[in-house]
Amino acid sequence: MNSEMTRNEILNHFEIMTNAEPYGNGHINDTYLVTMPRYILQRINTSIFTNPDELMDNIENVTAFLRKKIAAAGADADRETLTVVPTKEGGKYFKVDENNVYRVYRFVEGTKTIENSKTAKDLYEAGVGFGHFQKLLADFPVEKLYETIRDFHHTPKRIEALKEAIREDRAGRAASVKKEIDFALENASWAGSVVKGMEEGRIPVRVTHNDTKINNILFDQESGKAVCVIDLDTVMPGSALYDFGDALRMGGSTAAEDEVDLEKVWFETEAFEAFVRGYLSEMKDALTEDEIALLPLSVKLMTYECGIRFLTDYLNGDTYFKIHREHHNLDRARNQFKLVADISGKEAQLAEAVQKAF
Numbered sequence: 308m309n310s311e312m313t314r315n316e317i318l319n320h321f322e323i324m325t326n327a328e329p330y331g332n333g334h335i336n337d338t339y340l341v342t343m344p345r346y347i348l349q350r351i352n353t354s355i356f357t358n359p360d361e362l363m364d365n366i367e368n369v370t371a372f373l374r375k376k377i378a379a380a381g382a383d384a385d386r387e388t389l390t391v392v393p394t395k396e397g398g399k400y401f402k403v404d405e406n407n408v409y410r411v412y413r414f415v416e417g418t419k420t421i422e423n424s425k426t427a428k429d430l431y432e433a434g435v436g437f438g439h440f441q442k443l444l445a446d447f448p449v450e451k452l453y454e455t456i457r458d459f460h461h462t463p464k465r466i467e468a469l470k471e472a473i474r475e476d477r478a479g480r481a482a483s484v485k486k487e488i489d490f491a492l493e494n495a496s497w498a499g500s501v502v503k504g505m506e507e508g509r510i511p512v513r514v515t516h517n518d519t520k521i522n523n524i525l526f527d528q529e530s531g532k533a534v535c536v537i538d539l540d541t542v543m544p545g546s547a548l549y550d551f552g553d554a555l556r557m558g559g560s561t562a563a564e565d566e567v568d569l570e571k572v573w574f575e576t577e578a579f580e581a582f583v584r585g586y587l588s589e590m591k592d593a594l595t596e597d598e599i600a601l602l603p604l605s606v607k608l609m610t611y612e613c614g615i616r617f618l619t620d621y622l623n624g625d626t627y628f629k630i631h632r633e634h635h636n637l638d639r640a641r642n643q644f645k646l647v648a649d650i651s652g653k654e655a656q657l658a659e660a661v662q663k664a665f
């Protein structure tokens with residue numbers, strides 16, 4: 308929190324709703340109940356999202372589009388998509404200074420997020436949630452979207468960034484992580500599959516979320532059904548395979564992303580089976596044959612890509628991902644690479660699960 312302005316002062320700039328209604332049956336004083344919906348206040352990471360105008364334009368356009376479709380289907384648009392709360396001047400965010408840019412969303416009530424322990428039902432619902440999100444956005448005009456982070460899932464460029472980090476060795480760590488570097492570079496051969504398919508026009512460019520961690524879905528507290536896809540900062544043109552693979556990177560692991568005991572880190576075929584059933588219940592008619600064929604590989608690919616991003620950040624001295632302990636990024640990279648190795652041995656099972664889910 309910046310020192311110049313308190314949270315309440317910042318909130319004062321937003322169109323926060325308050326209401327006071329007469330309350331109780333007292334005979335002496337005038338009593339009112341003051342209600343206020345709950346809100347989420349977020350400081351935007353402006354070192355990553357350097358253009359808040361473009362970022363918030365994307366989010367407003369996408370949520371307005373979703374809102375119309377959800378309402379037209381008779382569902383509750385206030386619950387099923389994010390609502391950006393404007394500032395009192397009608398802006399999409401409030402800027403204290405270059406590094407302190409804030410936005411407010413309506414809090415979606417009656418929901419929960421799922422972090423690490425997840426059931427097959429959670430995975431099924433997550434598949435429905437992300438699949439539905441993609442389906443609703445299928446006819447969103449892709450040219451309206453800004454690329455908020457250029458080449459975000461361009462895996463070959465991520466490999467180039469890793470190589471540069473190795474060459475520069477800014478934190479003096481390269482020699483100590485030779486094993487991880489070797490693993491990353493040995494696995495580079497298949498890492499361009501999706502990007503190449505998109506460049507050759509075999510894999511369609513779609514409007515995708517691009518950061519489909521399971522904790523970026525709000526689930527209904529009672530029914531456990533997926534309610535609302537959140538964290539829309541990276542909604543950009545991309546591949547359905549990015550979202551599918553990234554969701555299972557986290558959703559399919561038996562352990563947290565930073566678990567250091569690699570004996571606890573495995574990829575669960577059952578999680579894949581549940582997620583793919585949910586996802587295909589929404590997307591099976593929309594996907595092309597090439598996309599369907601690459602669903603199993605996409606999980607390994609997105610896990611690999613995330614692993615090399617963690618390793619790159621470790622080599623660069625931890626400048627991108629928040630860390631909470633020394634070597635945190637290295638722990639995360641090792642964890643992701645363990646998953647990649649495990650997924651490699653299970654690809655035939657995953658392909659079978661895709662067929663079964665149709």
Ligand code: ADP
Pocket residue numbers: 347389412413414415416420522523525537538539
């Ligand atoms: P980050 O980019 O840091 O992951 P998120 O936008 O995903 O930030 O928000 C972090 C967490 O805050 C979410 O995982 C969720 O638990 C909660 N959250 C965010 N927006 C809302 C909302 N509108 N209603 C309810 N909870 C929310």
Ligand code: GN1
Pocket residue numbers: 355517518520523538541564613
């Ligand atoms: C970041 O913001 P969050 O925690 O949802 C990252 C993702 C990574 C993920 C790894 C904008 O996601 O790409 O996969 O961490 N988001 C960005 O946990 O870089």
Ligand code: MG
Pocket residue numbers: 522523538
């Ligand atoms: Mg998030």
